[in-house]
Amino acid sequence: MFAWFNAKESKQFGVSLAEFYLERVLVEGKSRTKKNVGMKQAELLLKLQAQLRTFTTSHSLNVYKKAALSNAFQWKLKDAGLEGEQVDQLVRWLTRQL
DSSP: OGGGGGGGGHHHHHHHHHHHHHHHHHHHHHHHHTTTTTHHHHHHHHHHHHHHHHHHHHSOOOOOHHHHHEEEEEEEEHHOOOOHHHHHHHHHHHHHHO
């Protein structure tokens, strides 16, 4: 029963997922043109989705663990200084993927 509340791995993965996103946005953001922004964002979300799929196949996520993962992802992005609306959109996307 106590394993149900152990969300340590989920939180760590949420942080690592946000760090992966931030690294790509900061590195690719410098070389972006307006034409490529949408395409690069879609590619990045596909990479995030692949990582998420790999994690969820090897870890059983209940409601509590999903919430912990999303929350860790959200706060890592906010702490990095991303705008509120952008963070909200990413968290909604992540929640739909879970």
